[in-house]
Amino acid sequence: MTDRALAVVRAGALTTVQDRGRPGHAHLGVPRSGALDGPAAALANRLAGNAPDAAVLETTLDGCSVRPRSTVTMAVTGAPCPVTVDGRPAAWGAPVRVRAGSVLEAGAVVRGVRSYVAVSGGIAVEPVLGSRSTDLLSGLGPAPLTAGAVLSLGPPREGHAGVDVAPQPAPPAELVLRVTTGPRDDWFTPEAVRLFTSRTYHVSPASNRIGLRTAGPALERVRRGELPSEGMVLGAVQVPPDGTPVVFLADHPTTGGYPVIAVVHRADLPAAAQAPPGTPVRFVAVRRRRGPGACGSRRLRT
Numbered sequence: 489m490t491d492r493a494l495a496v497v498r499a500g501a502l503t504t505v506q507d508r509g510r511p512g513h514a515h516l517g518v519p520r521s522g523a524l525d526g527p528a529a530a531l532a533n534r535l536a537g538n539a540p541d542a543a544v545l546e547t548t549l550d551g552c553s554v555r556p557r558s559t560v561t562m563a564v565t566g567a568p569c570p571v572t573v574d575g576r577p578a579a580w581g582a583p584v585r586v587r588a589g590s591v592l593e594a595g596a597v598v599r600g601v602r603s604y605v606a607v608s609g610g611i612a613v614e615p616v617l618g619s620r621s622t623d624l625l626s627g628l629g630p631a632p633l634t635a636g637a638v639l640s641l642g643p644p645r646e647g648h649a650g651v652d653v654a655p656q657p658a659p660p661a662e663l664v665l666r667v668t669t670g671p672r673d674d675w676f677t678p679e680a681v682r683l684f685t686s687r688t689y690h691v692s693p694a695s696n697r698i699g700l701r702t703a704g705p706a707l708e709r710v711r712r713g714e715l716p717s718e719g720m721v722l723g724a725v726q727v728p729p730d731g732t733p734v735v736f737l738a739d740h741p742t743t744g745g746y747p748v749i750a751v752v753h754r755a756d757l758p759a760a761a762q763a764p765p766g767t768p769v770r771f772v773a774v775r776r777r778r779g780p781g782a783c784g785s786r787r788l789r790t
Contacts, residue, residue: 491557492641494607497591498553499633504622504697505611506604507543513617514742520722521623522738524697524761525602528566531654532606535563535583537645542610543620545633547603551594552633554605558588560641561608567600567659567762581656600659600762609642624697625739659762663691663769665735665752667725672715672747676727680707684749685773689733693765697739699726700760702769706731707749714745723752725771733771735760 496503506529509522523529523546530540545552551569556562562584564571571578572593578584586592594603613620613630622629630639673681689704707727720726724736726746735752737760750771752760763769 492609492612492643493557494560494611494639494641495555495557496552496633496635496637496639497555498593499635499637500547500550500552502548503552503633504546504624505543505613505630505633505639506546506621507619508541509621509738510617510619510623510628514719517626517742518617518628519623519625519739519742521619521621521629523604523621524738525566525604525758527758528602528656528762529604529606531581531656532563532565532604533610535565535581535654536561536606536608537583538606538608538610539645542606542642543613544607544611545605547594547605549601550596551603552605553591553593554607555591556586556588556607556641558641560586560644562586562592563606564592564594564603565606565656566603567597569597569603570595581654599764601764602761607641608644612640612642623739625741657759659764660759660767663759663763663767665756665760665769665771666774667750667752667771668775669750669773670748673749675709675711675747676749677708677710680709681749683707684733685771689769689771691763691765691767691769692732695765697737699737699740700735700763700769702733702735704732704769707733709747711747715747717743717745720744720748721751723754723757724748725750725752737761 506523509520511520571580683705689702692701692703694701
């Protein structure tokens with residue numbers, strides 16, 4: 489067992505291959521995709537000695553188990569979880585040397601939602617439109633992992649980053665999302681806009697890689713009917729007919745007809761990836777958007 493490959497022993501609830509995604513293809517109807525917690529994925533790669541854009545495994549809630557077919561360096565970051573090699577405790581958030589044939593397990597999360605498993609050389613599945621990411625909405629990229637699947641690994645980089653351990657932000661006890669209101673906040677009553685930025689919502693169990701759904705006060709419209717379909721951006725806060733906000737994440741659709749009341753600042757989205765159901769959510773207005781709305785712009789940045 490000396491080939492550069494990784495065998496999946498336990499796939500977990502949802503484990504996918506992710507890198508930085510495939511931005512710039514919204515005009516083709518292709519979502520951005522990529523790791524929801526980008527900083528955690530980049531740190532895992534750094535600890536494993538990879539380039540920041542190498543593909544990693546993104547696990548959800550209950551982790552996964554994998555067996556490398558050659559000796560590799562691995563690292564687990566993101567949501568804190570127990571890490572073992574052949575049943576013996578190993579470090580979380582630090583490089584771990586795993587011999588050929590041994591099994592590394594990232595267990596169920598202690599806090600948060602998503603953990604990231606990096607392997608020296610990176611996951612080398614065939615790229616689609618320049619990315620190896622799994623896109624759950626369009627079906628592009630490799631399918632979610634199943635037990636028995638074998639993933640190719642790239643060649644390890646020369647040298648190593650020299651990082652033994654690195655600080656990581658804790659999963660949020662309260663999710664505070666800075667927003668710029670608009671472009672369709674005028675579709676809602678002034679009281680609804682006030683509620684949106686003053687009341688506390690909670691993360692819904694229906695959340696996924698497409699969007700973080702919330703439970704809380706319904707937002708009342710002043711306009712009826714629906715918009716013609718228009719472009720959607722990462723972080724757009726769309727309000728469907730039930731009145732509860734949905735924050736679009738990496739696998740979001742590129743167009744939609746429900747009004748967008750605000751857009752979340754991109755720097756706040758990694759924390760949204762780690763907010764489990766029930767987490768309090770507050771939307772904090774920073775400034776009002778002026779000029780053409782981001783969701784109605786001709787050139788989309790996803």
